[in-house]
Structures are given as C-alpha cells and as structure tokens.
Amino acid sequence: KLGDAMSEFSHTKLRKLFRNYFESKQHIWLPSASLLPENDSSVLFVTAGMHPLVPYLLGQSHPSGKRLASIQKCLRTDDLNEVGDATHHTFFEMMGNWSLNDYFKKEAICWSWEFLTDQNWLALDKNKFAVSVFAGDSDAPFDQESFDLWEHLGIARDRIAKLTKVDNWWGPAGRVGPCGPDTEIFYWRDSSIPPRYFDPHDSRWVEIWNNVFMQYDLRQDEKFYPLGRKNVDTGMGLARMLAILNGYDDDYRTDIFWPVIETVSSITGENYDDQKREFRIVADHVTAAAMAISDGVIPSNKGEGFVVRRLLRRALVTLYLINGRPPEGLLEKIYQIIAEIYQPIYSSIVNPEIRQAIINEEVRYLSLLISGVKKIDEKNLNGEYLFDLYQSHGLSPEIVLDVLRKRGTAIDKDVRIKILHDFQIKLQKHQELSRTASGGMFRGGLADQGEISTRYHTATHLLQAALRKILGNSVFQRGSNINSERMRFDFSYPHKVSEGQLRQIEDLVNQQINRDLPVTMNEMSVEEAKKSGALGIFDSKYGNRVKVYTIGDFSKEICGGPHVQHTSEIGYFKIIKEEASSAGVRRIKAMIS
Numbered sequence: 001k002l003g004d005a006m007s008e009f010s011h012t013k014l015r016k017l018f019r020n021y022f023e024s025k026q027h028i029w030l031p032s033a034s035l036l037p038e039n040d041s042s043v044l045f046v047t048a049g050m051h052p053l054v055p056y057l058l059g060q061s062h063p064s065g066k067r068l069a070s071i072q073k074c075l076r077t078d079d080l081n082e083v084g085d086a087t088h089h090t091f092f093e094m095m096g097n098w099s100l101n102d103y104f105k106k107e108a109i110c111w112s113w114e115f116l117t118d119q120n121w122l123a124l125d126k127n128k129f130a131v132s133v134f135a136g137d138s139d140a141p142f143d144q145e146s147f148d149l150w151e152h153l154g155i156a157r158d159r160i161a162k163l164t165k166v167d168n169w170w171g172p173a174g175r176v177g178p179c180g181p182d183t184e185i186f187y188w189r190d191s192s193i194p195p196r197y198f199d200p201h202d203s204r205w206v207e208i209w210n211n212v213f214m215q216y217d218l219r220q221d222e223k224f225y226p227l228g229r230k231n232v233d234t235g236m237g238l239a240r241m242l243a244i245l246n247g248y249d250d251d252y253r254t255d256i257f258w259p260v261i262e263t264v265s266s267i268t269g270e271n272y273d274d275q276k277r278e279f280r281i282v283a284d285h286v287t288a289a290a291m292a293i294s295d296g297v298i299p300s301n302k303g304e305g306f307v308v309r310r311l312l313r314r315a316l317v318t319l320y321l322i323n324g325r326p327p328e329g330l331l332e333k334i335y336q337i338i339a340e341i342y343q344p345i346y347s348s349i350v351n352p353e354i355r356q357a358i359i360n361e362e363v364r365y366l367s368l369l370i371s372g373v374k375k376i377d378e379k380n381l382n383g384e385y386l387f388d389l390y391q392s393h394g395l396s397p398e399i400v401l402d403v404l405r406k407r408g409t410a411i412d413k414d415v416r417i418k419i420l421h422d423f424q425i426k427l428q429k430h431q432e433l434s435r436t437a438s439g440g441m442f443r444g445g446l447a448d449q450g451e452i453s454t455r456y457h458t459a460t461h462l463l464q465a466a467l468r469k470i471l472g473n474s475v476f477q478r479g480s481n482i483n484s485e486r487m488r489f490d491f492s493y494p495h496k497v498s499e500g501q502l503r504q505i506e507d508l509v510n511q512q513i514n515r516d517l518p519v520t521m522n523e524m525s526v527e528e529a530k531k532s533g534a535l536g537i538f539d540s541k542y543g544n545r546v547k548v549y550t551i552g553d554f555s556k557e558i559c560g561g562p563h564v565q566h567t568s569e570i571g572y573f574k575i576i577k578e579e580a581s582s583a584g585v586r587r588i589k590a591m592i593s
C-alpha cells in the first residue's frame with residue numbers, strides 16, 4: 001500500500017489562483033521562459049524566476065509593462081546531493097510577481113500576505129507565520145520599513161527575525177547583477193502548535209516565499225551600486241506550497257510527483273515508504289531531464305547536455321538499486337507519466353524526441369553503469385578511485401556515494417568532502433589536458449567565464465559584422481547564448497539564409513581571424529558610442545558609461561566583454577546550422593575549433 005496521498009489541492013488549482021490573484025492586481029501574466037538562459041553564459045540553466053527578467057530589473061523597458069507575474073521553470077544542480085529528502089529538487093517551478101520600478105515594499109508585502117491568508121485565496125492559518133527581514137550592514141541599512149509592515153499586518157515581534165546578508169539578501173546565481181535585501185516568509189509545517197518565538201534554525205519553520213527588493217547592482221568590482229530603481233522580485237516554490245496546502249510534510253506526495261512515485265512502485269514492485277530517498281531521486285531527476293530536453297538540450301558530454309546525461313545516469317542506477325534488477329525500459333515509462341502530468345502546462349513535454357533521447361541513454365549506458373556498480377569497492381575509496389569509476393563506467397561521485405549508502409556503508413562527512421574535492425581536482429586536470437571547459441559547470445555560477453567562452457564572445461562580434469556585410473544593415477543581433485561547445489546567435493532577418501550566403505559569411509569571419517586583427521576596448525558615454533557607429537542592443541543595460549569593443553576595421557560594438565586580444569586566438573569558425581527562431585528572427589549555431 002502506498003500511503004495516503006493524492007492532493008486535494010491540485011497543482012492546477014494553485015497555478016490558477018496565483019495567476020488570478022496577480023492579474024487582479026494589474027499584473028501581466030508571462031508564460032515560463034525556456035530553462036536555457038538567453039544572453040547569459042554565466043549559468044547553464046535558469047535558476048530563479050527573475051533570471052529571464054534581469055535586463056528589465058536593470059532598467060530596460062519590458063514590452064508587457066511594469067507589473068509582471070509568472071510561474072517559471074528552474075533547474076538548480078548545486079544541491080544535487082540533497083535531493084532525496086522531502087523538499088529538495090533539481091527541477092522546480094517558481095511562482096513570482098515583479099515590479100519593474102513600480103510598486104515597492106508596501107504593496108509587495110501586503111499582497112503576499114493577502115494571497116497567503118485571505119479566505120478567497122490560500123486561506124492559510126495566520127498564527128503559523130513567521131518572517132525575517134534584513135538586519136543592515138555597511139552596504140545597506142536595516143529594513144525598518146518591512147519590519148513595520150509585518151508588524152502592522154499582525155505578525156508579533158517575536159516572530160520577526162532580523163538576519164544578515166547570508167540569509168536576507170538575494171542576487172542571481174551568476175553573482176553579479178541586480179540584488180537587494182529580502183524579507184522571507186516562513187510557515188510552521190508541523191502538526192504541533194507553533195512556538196511563540198521564531199527560530200530560523202528550527203526546520204519545522206519552512207521558508208515559503210521570498211520578497212526581494214532589488215535596489216542594487218552588484219558589479220564585477222564586488223561593490224553594490226544603487227540601481228536608482230525600486231524593483232520587487234518575489235519567488236515561491238510551487239511544490240513546497242502545494243505540500244503545505246495539502247498538509248503534507250513531503251513534496252513528493254503532491255500531485256506533481258505522486259503519480260510518478262506510484263509508477264516507480266508498480267514497475268519495481270517496491271514500496272515508497274521503504275525507499276523514499278531512491279524513489280524521490282528517480283522522480284526528480286527524470287522530471288528535470290525531460291524538462292531540459294523539452295527545451296532543446298541533447299544529452300552529451302559537455303555543458304547542459306552533460307547535466308542531463310548525469311541526471312539520467314543517476315536515475316538509471318537508482319532504479320537498479322531499488323530492487324537489484326536492471327531497469328530496462330523503465331525510464332521511458334516514467335517519462336510517459338511525467339509527460340501526462342505536465343502536458344496541460346507545458347505542451348512541449350510531449351515529444352517523441354524526448355522519449356527517444358531517454359531510450360538512447362539507457363541503451364548506451366545501462367550495462368556499463370551496472371557493471372561499474374558491481375565493481376565499487378569501498379576499501380579503495382579516494383579521489384583517484386572516484387575519477388577512475390567516472391572515466392571507465394560513467395559513474396559520477398554522487399552515484400558512487402548513493403551505492404555505498406544503499407549498502408549501508410557509512411562515509412564520514414570529512415572523508416566525503418575530501419574525496420569529492422580530490423575528485424574535482426583530478427577532473428579539472430584532466431579537462432585542462434583535453435582542453436574542454438565543462439569542469440565545474442555542473443555547479444553553475446561563473447565557471448564558464450573561461451578561455452573558450454571568451455573566444456566565442458569575440459566570434460559573435462565578427463559574426464554580426466559579417467552578417468551585416470553579406471545580408472545588409474537590417475540585420476541586428478536579437479540574442480545570443482554561448483557555452484563551451486557552441487554559440488547560438490539570433491538576428492533579425494526575414495527569410496532563410498542560403499547555403500551560398502552562409503559559406504560567404506563563414507569565410508568572411510575566418511578571413512578576419514586570419515588577419516589577426518587587434519581587439520581594443522574604450523569606455524565612453526552611450527551618446528559617444530552611438531556617434532562612433534557602435535552597434536548595441538542593450539544601451540540602457542550598462543548605465544551611462546559603456547564599453548565599446550573595436551575589432552580592427554571590421555567591427556565596433558557595445559559589450560560587457562570579455563574578449564580575446566587578437567582575432568587569431570579565436571581559432572577556426574564554422575557555421576553548423578541556420579534555422580528560424582521566431583517570426584522575422586533567424587538563428588545560427590556555430591562552433592570554433
């Protein structure tokens with residue numbers, strides 16, 4: 001028997017209420033953006049609802065106005081090792097509302113409170129709330145206003161914690177960018193009566209909603225510059241809220257996971273209650289992989305593709321660990337259920353290509369993985385051994401640790417940290433040798449600001465200039481995305497670019513590379529930049545002073561960098577594909593080698 005689950009408060013109901021509430025406050029509803037960030041090479045995936053809105057939080061005007069709301073798909077891999085408990089996920093959806101220099105603290109806080117507690121909306125128990133506000137430091141003052149607002153709404157002083165930047169400050173995952181103090185809302189997730197005092201370290205108080213007041217811009221020099229704008233960015237995890245509304249202490253009992261858990265149970269013949277950790281890893285990882293593939297990721301050995309591969313491999317091994325039988329054909333069945341759950345929300349989740357990609361991974365790796373699992377011997381455990389298992393059998397460290405845990409082998413925390421660290425060093429050395437840049441990318445962050453992406457950055461400037469020379473000056477950049485494997489460049493152009501034109505463009509770029517043109521940078525005002533003929537799509541993004549990069553006599557563009565110093569550093573440039581991106585916008589994928 002599986003237990004008590006099936007949500008009475010469904011995910012579709014929660015989605016609808018959230019949307020209706022913010023529409024009633026004049027917000028424009030935005031569909032979720034892709035999991036793959038546009039114009040941002042600092043992280044592989046979108047990690048928060050605000051991520052696609054960064055340019056607008058920094059000052060660009062948004063076509064839909066100043067009040068926006070959405071439920072955004074997110075993928076975070078930094079706490080991969082936590083997945084398996086009741087509340088951690090790699091894939092999750094974030095409900096959020098935004099003010100782009102419109103309303104500020106008062107409206108944001110009062111609306112959060114009304115949505116959570118009003119009988120017409122979520123009707124949660126007002127006595128089970130606690131909040132935290134920013135205590136203040138040398139960068140920004142104590143958030144008295146939020147403190148007063150909460151008190152005014154009826155939260156007792158004992159339930160308002162004042163915390164430091166570590167807890168009550170938020171900025172995007174790529175580190176630099178819009179940020180600010182936040183106020184976090186906690187709910188007592190336990191059947192007991194909540195204590196009078198709020199102790200943020202008591203895990204029964206769970207954070208349910210974060211309101212960030214994005215007034216600052218954290219720049220490369222690690223200083224906080226006032227944005228001169230009053231932005232609000234809020235985020236509330238959908239699965240967690242759904243669990244609370246249904247009185248569950250386990251996110252996996254909600255209706256976005258439970259059918260998957262039931263499927264794993266019926267196809268393995270095992271009980272969820274006996275192997276919660278394993279069931280949860282499978283449900284989470286297959287969901288995350290399917291979502292990423294539905295946004296265009298292909299499993300591979302680098303970048304986003306590698307994240308997907310790593311998630312699917314771990315799901316395969318975990319299924320194997322559940323009952324010791326090779327899980328042939330199971331991933332695909334699990335994907336079918338996930339597709340059914342999400343199809344009404346994200347129609348792209350139903351796609352034979354996703355099914356095929358998942359099958360391919362199983363066919364390629366299942367027997368290799370299982371033979372590796374059988375070889376794991378805890379007596380040999382050290383960084384080098386982990387690296388060998390990874391190289392020879394595709395077993396990444398978290399899988400090896402899962403296997404040992406399942407066998408009941410206790411690994412001391414310090415030992416674990418040390419061997420994982422040694423593994424990383426071995427991996428990085430190996431990657432430096434093979435000149436790939438996927439090292440560290442799994443963790444997100446700024447790991448991709450390496451030499452390869454710098455070369456790609458400069459190549460996008462050459463490409464834009466070449467496109468304009470061959471196709472005409474109506475071509476403008478509409479977006480770009482770079483990782484260590486390829487670049488994607490979107491530009492305005494009304495029809496397909498012919499093969500012949502593509503070859504001319506490619507040749508023109510390679511000629512500039514062979515000319516070894518110098519790349520120089522000058523800082524100037526936006527006005528001066530425009531006068532100098534520099535191209536730029538994000539004029540307002542960088543404030544008054546901008547950097548203009550000039551490549552010989554060939555290209556001049558406003559850009560934040562980084563770039564190579566001479567074009568010959570780029571290497572050989574090759575266009576892989578040209579396709580439609582959206583109406584009037586074409587997309588080129590290209591590689592350098």
Ligand code: SER
Binds near residue numbers: 048212235
């Ligand atoms: N960006 C904030 C967060 O992720 C609020 O949306 O918590």
